[in-house]
Amino acid sequence: MKRLTDHLIIISFDCLSALDFPILKDLPHFQTLLKKGAYVENVETIYPSVTYPCHATIVTGNYPNRHGVINNTLLQPGRLSPDWNWYRACIHGTTLYDEAKKSNLTTAALLWPVTAKAKNIDYNMPEIFANRPWQNQILVSLMNGTPGYQLELNNRYGHIRNGLNQPELDDFVLASTVHTIKTKKPNLLLAHFTDLDTQRHYHGFSTEEAITAIHRHNERLGKIMEALKDSGLEENSTVVVLGDHSALDENKAINLNVLLHKQELIITNTNSKLINWKAYCKSCDGSAYIYMKDKRDIAAFNEVKLLVDSLLQDPDSGIEKVLTGAQAAEKGADGTCAFMLEARKGYYFLEDFEGEYLKTISQEDVTADKKYTLACHGYSPEKENYGTILMAAGCGINPITLPSIRLIDEGPTFARLLGVSLGNTDGCVIEELLKK
Missing domain, CATH: 3.30.1360 (Gyrase A; domain 2)
Known part of the structure; x- marks a missing residue:
């Protein structure tokens, strides 16, 4: 199968909603994507529409009951801080990064959910946190990702972080993403940013704090695109910006x-x-x-x-x-x-x-x-005004506006861009998004 791009950069802005478009269309870096790329007005999420099942769906093309990540956290009645579905082993079947690695492509993931101990991610800083008093956050991350890579990122950019607090955590992920693009030049990079999701949880959907986070995401997107340009990858790359769910x-x-x-x-x-x-x-x-x-x-x-x-x-x-x-x-x-x-x-x-x-x-x-x-979030995709969004520009992308796709369709479409296949999935390749 022909590869349509050499470098696929997938940026997940957690909790980015279809309702955010009136703001996004006026922000310069989102504008750049929209002017030269594709835009899906409404992406139907999955049930339950929470972060870990959603991100497992994005990389498998399957619904939760098929890929196995049916909730953020495990069923542990009475435990104050249940364990999360942190580990790659929680996902049944193959993933986008597994298939990329089989094709000898270089893979990277930064705070992407359900990637702890993933063998087929070359440069992995998984989303996993210390949820027991005796655990140390940096050690937990190091043990479950790529140790040398993470040590370098912590040594260079650890001063940016303020524990797991936002917006500092996303600023750390951004610096790490830019460094990874410039120094590792991965064929597939998955980056997960949670600033907007956090602000919506703690302040509300349309609050000043949430809108300010969208503006910060615009700046983050700009710096990622600038990194692609500075590293000479821009002409052979594809940038995808997506959300996993909305919020109410x-x-x-x-x-x-x-x-x-x-x-x-x-x-x-x-x-x-x-x-x-x-x-x-x-x-x-x-x-x-x-x-x-x-x-x-x-x-x-x-x-x-x-x-x-x-x-x-x-x-x-x-x-x-x-x-x-x-x-x-x-x-x-x-x-x-x-x-x-x-x-x-x-x-x-x-x-x-x-x-x-x-x-x-x-x-x-x-x-x-x-x-x-x-x-x-977590609500049914059937809830009114509850869709998420997708934008993409670069190699292999047909500049088109589509009214709707499903979250399960994203994985197979991304696989086609990389010239690989996820096999028989619940979702399908959105051919209209791709250049013939």
Whole structure:
């Protein structure tokens, strides 16, 4: 298969929304892409539309129930800080970087989700963080990526960082990306920036903080394109800018586990520590899975079904829709759940099993505890005004505007640009985006 580009640079601006276009079209570096490249007005995300499943979809072309990354975090009831789907091993089947490496192409990834311990990324700084008190952030990163490469980046640019805080983290990723382009000249580079997502979570969708982050992303994009020019790669490269999901404002948290606890489907000891469970509500922010510990426990299942059916009838419960496991699987989500719940606009799910079923969230709550947010994602792709976006320019790209594609179509299309194949995928190559 013919390769259409020598250098494919994929930039994920986490939480970039189709609704951001009126701002993007007036910013100079986004303008440069739009004037000479392709633009997709609306990209349909996946279910649940959270970061790790989305990024696994982008590099596989498959829905979550096929690639295996069905949520950001693992099902670990009672654990205050669950582990995330950090590792390449969490993904079933092949990926864009695996196929690129098989074709002897050089690969790089900077804070791209689900890449820890990925063998086929030559220069890897994975997104993984120390979520236990005894762990050290830099050591955790070094152990799960490319040690020498990361040490060099930390020595050169570590002073830019302020822990995992934004916008400093993205500024560090930017400096590392520019250095990687200039010194490694990878054939495939994946870079993930989370500044906008963070600002929307903690301040709201259309706030000044979010808009300022979009402007910072414009500057970051400009510096990446300048690096391609300075390193002599511009004429033989392709730049893709994409989002993984949008976000919706919310200020009410649903704690379904509070009701499961009251019905003794979640058991705690005298210290309020979870010691056993029959049913558990696992948050995906705007949606949630309900899992049964023992699928043969029909009595517990029926209790849960009565509960969710009654909540669905209550317009003040915050629950818009209830899917069975089979219906969730039809939408690409985890079919092993007993139920999947969709929150109404203005609501999202947490996993607290004590306190109130519904909690109203204020800016003061968010400032005091980062588990609370004022905008989030995870909702169904069917939600109104909830699409994301894609822009691309350079080698192999047909300068065209398309009304819509699906997130699952991106991976196969990127593979075609590199002259490789992801095999039989849920998505398909968007031929209109590519030069014949």
